[in-house]
Amino acid sequence: MELFDFRHLRDAVEVYRQGSLTKAAASLYIAQPNLSRSVSELEKSLGFPLFLRTKKGMLPTPEGERFLKEAETLLSRLTRTAESIRLEKTRRLRFSSVPSSLYVNIILAATKAFRGQFDIGCTERTDCRELFSDVVSEASEAAFLFLGTDMSKSLDDYCRSRGLEYHAVGESPAYVIVSQESRIFQPEKQPPGICFPETLLMVNIDYFDPIGIRAEDIFSLLPPVKGICHGTGRAGNLDMLANIDNLAMLSSHTYSRTLKQHHLAAVPLNPALSAYEYGYVTKKGRKPAPESERVLAAILEEFRKELAAY
Numbered sequence: 001m002e003l004f005d006f007r008h009l010r011d012a013v014e015v016y017r018q019g020s021l022t023k024a025a026a027s028l029y030i031a032q033p034n035l036s037r038s039v040s041e042l043e044k045s046l047g048f049p050l051f052l053r054t055k056k057g058m059l060p061t062p063e064g065e066r067f068l069k070e071a072e073t074l075l076s077r078l079t080r081t082a083e084s085i086r087l088e089k090t091r092r093l094r095f096s097s098v099p100s101s102l103y104v105n106i107i108l109a110a111t112k113a114f115r116g117q118f119d120i121g122c123t124e125r126t127d128c129r130e131l132f133s134d135v136v137s138e139a140s141e142a143a144f145l146f147l148g149t150d151m152s153k154s155l156d157d158y159c160r161s162r163g164l165e166y167h168a169v170g171e172s173p174a175y176v177i178v179s180q181e182s183r184i185f186q187p188e189k190q191p192p193g194i195c196f197p198e199t200l201l202m203v204n205i206d207y208f209d210p211i212g213i214r215a216e217d218i219f220s221l222l223p224p225v226k227g228i229c230h231g232t233g234r235a236g237n238l239d240m241l242a243n244i245d246n247l248a249m250l251s252s253h254t255y256s257r258t259l260k261q262h263h264l265a266a267v268p269l270n271p272a273l274s275a276y277e278y279g280y281v282t283k284k285g286r287k288p289a290p291e292s293e294r295v296l297a298a299i300l301e302e303f304r305k306e307l308a309a310y
Helices: 008-019 020-029 032-046 064-091 101-110 128-138 149-162 234-243 256-261 290-307
Strands: 051-054 057-060 093-099 119-124 143-148 164-172 175-179 199-201 229-230 245-249 264-268 275-285
Touching: 008 020, 008 032, 008 057, 008 064, 020 032, 020 256, 051 064, 057 064, 093 128, 093 290, 101 119, 101 143, 101 256, 101 290, 128 143, 128 164, 128 275, 143 149, 149 275, 164 290, 175 234, 199 234, 234 245, 256 264, 275 290
Parallel strands: 093 119, 093 143, 199 229, 199 245
Antiparallel strands: 051 057, 143 275, 164 275, 175 245, 175 264
Protein backbone atom coordinates (compact mmCIF):
# COMPACT_ATOMS: atom_id res chain seq x y z
CA MET A 1 0.00 0.00 0.00
CA GLU A 2 1.27 3.46 -0.91
CA LEU A 3 1.53 6.20 1.69
CA PHE A 4 -1.52 8.46 1.43
CA ASP A 5 -2.00 12.19 1.89
CA PHE A 6 -3.57 12.98 5.26
CA ARG A 7 -5.83 15.57 3.61
CA HIS A 8 -7.34 12.82 1.45
CA LEU A 9 -8.21 10.90 4.62
CA ARG A 10 -9.93 13.98 6.10
CA ASP A 11 -11.91 14.47 2.87
CA ALA A 12 -13.05 10.84 2.72
CA VAL A 13 -14.17 10.88 6.35
CA GLU A 14 -16.27 13.99 5.70
CA VAL A 15 -17.94 12.30 2.70
CA TYR A 16 -18.62 9.30 4.98
CA ARG A 17 -20.19 11.58 7.59
CA GLN A 18 -22.31 13.53 5.10
CA GLY A 19 -23.19 10.65 2.75
CA SER A 20 -22.93 13.10 -0.14
CA LEU A 21 -20.15 14.67 -2.20
CA THR A 22 -22.14 17.90 -2.50
CA LYS A 23 -22.69 18.30 1.26
CA ALA A 24 -19.13 17.28 2.09
CA ALA A 25 -17.68 19.75 -0.43
CA ALA A 26 -19.76 22.56 1.10
CA SER A 27 -18.65 21.56 4.61
CA LEU A 28 -14.97 21.51 3.61
CA TYR A 29 -15.21 24.67 1.44
CA ILE A 30 -13.69 22.94 -1.59
CA ALA A 31 -14.97 22.35 -5.13
CA GLN A 32 -16.87 19.08 -5.66
CA PRO A 33 -14.59 17.85 -8.51
CA ASN A 34 -11.54 18.40 -6.29
CA LEU A 35 -13.18 16.44 -3.47
CA SER A 36 -14.07 13.57 -5.80
CA ARG A 37 -10.46 13.50 -7.03
CA SER A 38 -9.18 13.48 -3.43
CA VAL A 39 -11.31 10.44 -2.52
CA SER A 40 -10.22 8.62 -5.67
CA GLU A 41 -6.55 9.29 -4.84
CA LEU A 42 -7.05 7.78 -1.37
CA GLU A 43 -8.77 4.69 -2.79
CA LYS A 44 -5.89 4.26 -5.23
CA SER A 45 -3.36 4.47 -2.39
CA LEU A 46 -5.31 1.98 -0.24
CA GLY A 47 -5.93 -0.52 -3.02
CA PHE A 48 -9.66 -0.94 -2.37
CA PRO A 49 -12.80 1.16 -2.97
CA LEU A 50 -14.28 3.13 -0.10
CA PHE A 51 -17.59 4.12 -1.70
CA LEU A 52 -20.17 3.00 -4.20
CA ARG A 53 -21.25 5.94 -6.36
CA THR A 54 -25.05 5.73 -6.67
CA LYS A 55 -27.90 8.06 -7.54
CA LYS A 56 -28.72 8.15 -3.82
CA GLY A 57 -25.25 9.35 -2.92
CA MET A 58 -21.94 7.93 -1.76
CA LEU A 59 -22.53 4.60 0.00
CA PRO A 60 -19.57 3.04 1.84
CA THR A 61 -18.43 -0.40 0.74
CA PRO A 62 -17.97 -3.02 3.50
CA GLU A 63 -14.22 -2.31 3.38
CA GLY A 64 -14.91 1.42 3.35
CA GLU A 65 -17.27 1.17 6.33
CA ARG A 66 -14.62 -0.61 8.38
CA PHE A 67 -11.77 1.70 7.36
CA LEU A 68 -13.63 5.02 7.57
CA LYS A 69 -15.18 4.29 10.97
CA GLU A 70 -11.67 3.71 12.34
CA ALA A 71 -10.36 6.79 10.50
CA GLU A 72 -13.14 8.96 11.97
CA THR A 73 -12.21 7.85 15.49
CA LEU A 74 -8.53 8.50 14.79
CA LEU A 75 -9.15 12.02 13.46
CA SER A 76 -11.33 12.90 16.47
CA ARG A 77 -8.62 11.65 18.82
CA LEU A 78 -5.92 13.64 17.02
CA THR A 79 -8.08 16.79 17.11
CA ARG A 80 -8.59 16.42 20.88
CA THR A 81 -4.88 15.80 21.41
CA ALA A 82 -3.93 18.90 19.40
CA GLU A 83 -6.40 21.02 21.40
CA SER A 84 -5.01 19.64 24.66
CA ILE A 85 -1.47 20.56 23.61
CA ARG A 86 -2.60 24.08 22.67
CA LEU A 87 -4.23 24.53 26.07
CA GLU A 88 -1.10 23.32 27.85
CA LYS A 89 0.92 25.92 25.97
CA THR A 90 -1.48 28.65 27.09
CA ARG A 91 0.14 29.49 30.43
CA ARG A 92 -2.04 30.16 33.43
CA LEU A 93 -0.94 33.29 35.30
CA ARG A 94 -2.49 34.25 38.63
CA PHE A 95 -2.01 37.37 40.74
CA SER A 96 -3.35 38.49 44.12
CA SER A 97 -4.11 41.94 45.48
CA VAL A 98 -5.50 43.83 48.42
CA PRO A 99 -9.22 44.64 47.95
CA SER A 100 -8.87 47.62 45.62
CA SER A 101 -10.42 48.78 42.38
CA LEU A 102 -7.00 50.29 41.65
CA TYR A 103 -5.15 47.03 41.11
CA VAL A 104 -8.03 45.05 39.63
CA ASN A 105 -8.63 47.68 36.95
CA ILE A 106 -4.91 48.15 36.27
CA ILE A 107 -4.45 44.40 35.78
CA LEU A 108 -7.49 44.22 33.48
CA ALA A 109 -6.19 47.11 31.36
CA ALA A 110 -2.57 45.93 31.28
CA THR A 111 -3.32 42.32 30.34
CA LYS A 112 -5.79 43.02 27.53
CA ALA A 113 -3.10 42.41 24.91
CA PHE A 114 -2.17 39.04 26.43
CA ARG A 115 -5.60 37.44 26.67
CA GLY A 116 -5.17 35.29 23.57
CA GLN A 117 -1.86 33.98 24.89
CA PHE A 118 -2.36 33.49 28.63
CA ASP A 119 -5.11 32.66 31.08
CA ILE A 120 -4.73 35.61 33.49
CA GLY A 121 -6.63 36.20 36.72
CA CYS A 122 -6.44 38.25 39.91
CA THR A 123 -7.84 37.31 43.33
CA GLU A 124 -8.62 40.00 45.89
CA ARG A 125 -7.73 38.91 49.43
CA THR A 126 -9.56 40.49 52.36
CA ASP A 127 -7.11 38.83 54.79
CA CYS A 128 -3.47 39.89 54.34
CA ARG A 129 -2.28 36.48 55.56
CA GLU A 130 -3.97 34.83 52.56
CA LEU A 131 -2.35 37.43 50.29
CA PHE A 132 1.14 36.37 51.39
CA SER A 133 0.22 32.67 51.51
CA ASP A 134 -0.73 32.81 47.80
CA VAL A 135 2.83 33.87 46.96
CA VAL A 136 4.54 31.40 49.33
CA SER A 137 2.56 28.49 47.84
CA GLU A 138 3.20 29.80 44.29
CA ALA A 139 -0.55 30.00 43.67
CA SER A 140 0.16 33.63 42.73
CA GLU A 141 2.97 35.11 40.64
CA ALA A 142 2.90 38.31 42.71
CA ALA A 143 0.72 40.04 45.29
CA PHE A 144 -0.03 43.76 44.84
CA LEU A 145 -0.59 46.00 47.84
CA PHE A 146 -0.33 49.51 49.24
CA LEU A 147 0.35 50.76 52.75
CA GLY A 148 1.36 53.83 54.70
CA THR A 149 4.93 54.92 53.98
CA ASP A 150 5.68 54.58 57.71
CA MET A 151 4.80 50.85 57.47
CA SER A 152 7.21 50.03 54.63
CA LYS A 153 10.17 48.96 56.79
CA SER A 154 7.99 46.68 58.94
CA LEU A 155 6.50 45.04 55.84
CA ASP A 156 9.94 44.50 54.33
CA ASP A 157 11.12 42.81 57.55
CA TYR A 158 7.99 40.64 57.65
CA CYS A 159 8.52 39.51 54.03
CA ARG A 160 12.21 38.68 54.58
CA SER A 161 11.33 36.50 57.57
CA ARG A 162 8.96 34.43 55.40
CA GLY A 163 11.04 33.96 52.27
CA LEU A 164 9.34 36.78 50.38
CA GLU A 165 10.60 39.92 48.65
CA TYR A 166 8.83 43.27 48.74
CA HIS A 167 9.29 45.56 45.72
CA ALA A 168 8.27 49.22 46.12
CA VAL A 169 6.92 50.77 42.91
CA GLY A 170 5.66 54.28 43.73
CA GLU A 171 4.22 56.71 46.25
CA SER A 172 1.34 59.18 46.44
CA PRO A 173 -0.23 61.60 48.90
CA ALA A 174 -3.12 60.50 51.06
CA TYR A 175 -6.39 61.57 49.42
CA VAL A 176 -9.81 62.43 50.71
CA ILE A 177 -12.44 61.05 48.32
CA VAL A 178 -15.72 62.96 48.23
CA SER A 179 -18.81 63.14 46.03
CA GLN A 180 -18.70 66.11 43.67
CA GLU A 181 -22.31 66.83 44.73
CA SER A 182 -21.49 66.84 48.45
CA ARG A 183 -22.01 70.07 50.40
CA ILE A 184 -18.54 69.71 51.96
CA PHE A 185 -16.78 69.68 48.57
CA GLN A 186 -15.30 73.06 47.62
CA PRO A 187 -14.64 72.99 43.86
CA GLU A 188 -14.31 76.78 43.70
CA LYS A 189 -11.03 76.68 45.61
CA GLN A 190 -7.69 76.37 43.82
CA PRO A 191 -6.93 73.55 44.18
CA PRO A 192 -10.38 72.17 45.13
CA GLY A 193 -10.81 71.50 48.84
CA ILE A 194 -13.09 70.14 51.54
CA CYS A 195 -14.79 71.80 54.51
CA PHE A 196 -13.17 69.53 57.11
CA PRO A 197 -14.97 70.89 60.22
CA GLU A 198 -18.26 69.61 58.71
CA THR A 199 -16.80 66.30 57.46
CA LEU A 200 -17.59 62.80 58.68
CA LEU A 201 -14.41 60.97 57.66
CA MET A 202 -14.40 57.28 56.76
CA VAL A 203 -11.11 55.38 57.31
CA ASN A 204 -9.90 51.91 56.25
CA ILE A 205 -6.37 51.46 57.58
CA ASP A 206 -6.37 48.15 59.47
CA TYR A 207 -5.64 45.67 56.64
CA PHE A 208 -2.24 44.63 58.03
CA ASP A 209 -3.36 44.43 61.68
CA PRO A 210 -3.43 40.56 61.62
CA ILE A 211 0.37 40.50 61.13
CA GLY A 212 1.04 43.28 63.62
CA ILE A 213 1.83 46.07 61.14
CA ARG A 214 -0.10 49.25 61.93
CA ALA A 215 -0.16 52.78 60.58
CA GLU A 216 1.22 55.36 62.98
CA ASP A 217 1.50 58.71 61.23
CA ILE A 218 -1.55 58.84 58.94
CA PHE A 219 -3.78 60.54 61.54
CA SER A 220 -1.19 63.28 62.03
CA LEU A 221 -2.07 64.43 58.51
CA LEU A 222 -5.72 64.97 59.35
CA PRO A 223 -7.17 68.39 60.10
CA PRO A 224 -9.96 68.53 62.73
CA VAL A 225 -13.11 66.80 61.45
CA LYS A 226 -16.67 66.39 62.73
CA GLY A 227 -16.29 62.63 63.26
CA ILE A 228 -14.60 59.41 62.12
CA CYS A 229 -16.25 56.16 60.99
CA HIS A 230 -15.07 52.88 59.44
CA GLY A 231 -15.73 51.64 55.92
CA THR A 232 -17.79 48.58 54.99
CA GLY A 233 -16.03 47.42 51.82
CA ARG A 234 -15.63 48.86 48.34
CA ALA A 235 -19.23 48.69 47.10
CA GLY A 236 -20.63 49.80 50.46
CA ASN A 237 -18.16 52.67 50.70
CA LEU A 238 -19.15 54.01 47.28
CA ASP A 239 -22.82 53.74 48.18
CA MET A 240 -22.25 55.64 51.43
CA LEU A 241 -20.32 58.40 49.64
CA ALA A 242 -23.23 58.83 47.25
CA ASN A 243 -25.89 58.97 49.98
CA ILE A 244 -24.36 60.68 53.05
CA ASP A 245 -24.01 64.36 52.23
CA ASN A 246 -21.09 65.20 54.51
CA LEU A 247 -19.14 61.92 54.18
CA ALA A 248 -15.62 61.73 52.78
CA MET A 249 -13.16 58.82 52.70
CA LEU A 250 -9.47 58.77 53.56
CA SER A 251 -7.85 56.82 50.74
CA SER A 252 -4.81 55.91 48.74
CA HIS A 253 -4.84 56.59 44.98
CA THR A 254 -8.28 55.66 43.64
CA TYR A 255 -8.56 54.42 40.06
CA SER A 256 -9.21 57.46 37.85
CA ARG A 257 -12.08 55.84 35.93
CA THR A 258 -13.77 54.89 39.21
CA LEU A 259 -13.69 58.55 40.24
CA LYS A 260 -15.20 59.60 36.92
CA GLN A 261 -17.84 56.86 36.88
CA HIS A 262 -19.11 57.69 40.38
CA HIS A 263 -18.68 61.50 40.12
CA LEU A 264 -16.07 61.60 42.87
CA ALA A 265 -13.20 64.00 43.52
CA ALA A 266 -9.81 63.12 45.03
CA VAL A 267 -8.49 65.93 47.25
CA PRO A 268 -4.88 65.44 48.46
CA LEU A 269 -4.43 66.04 52.18
CA ASN A 270 -0.93 67.38 51.63
CA PRO A 271 0.31 67.23 48.01
CA ALA A 272 3.93 67.67 49.10
CA LEU A 273 3.89 64.69 51.45
CA SER A 274 3.87 61.06 50.27
CA ALA A 275 1.71 59.10 52.69
CA TYR A 276 1.07 55.89 50.71
CA GLU A 277 3.50 53.45 49.12
CA TYR A 278 2.58 50.95 46.40
CA GLY A 279 4.36 47.73 45.57
CA TYR A 280 4.19 43.98 45.15
CA VAL A 281 5.51 40.84 46.83
CA THR A 282 7.19 37.85 45.16
CA LYS A 283 8.69 34.61 46.44
CA LYS A 284 12.39 35.00 47.19
CA GLY A 285 14.64 33.00 44.88
CA ARG A 286 11.84 32.06 42.49
CA LYS A 287 12.85 32.85 38.93
CA PRO A 288 9.73 33.88 37.00
CA ALA A 289 9.09 32.45 33.56
CA PRO A 290 9.69 34.87 30.64
CA GLU A 291 5.95 35.19 29.96
CA SER A 292 5.33 36.03 33.62
CA GLU A 293 7.99 38.75 33.47
CA ARG A 294 6.38 40.23 30.35
CA VAL A 295 2.92 40.39 31.92
CA LEU A 296 4.25 41.80 35.21
CA ALA A 297 6.21 44.48 33.32
CA ALA A 298 3.01 45.50 31.48
CA ILE A 299 1.09 45.71 34.78
CA LEU A 300 3.77 47.91 36.37
CA GLU A 301 3.86 50.20 33.32
CA GLU A 302 0.06 50.59 33.46
CA PHE A 303 0.30 51.28 37.20
CA ARG A 304 2.86 54.08 36.73
CA LYS A 305 0.64 55.67 34.07
CA GLU A 306 -2.35 55.53 36.41
CA LEU A 307 -0.40 57.00 39.33
CA ALA A 308 0.34 60.03 37.13
CA ALA A 309 -3.32 60.40 36.06
CA TYR A 310 -4.06 63.05 38.74
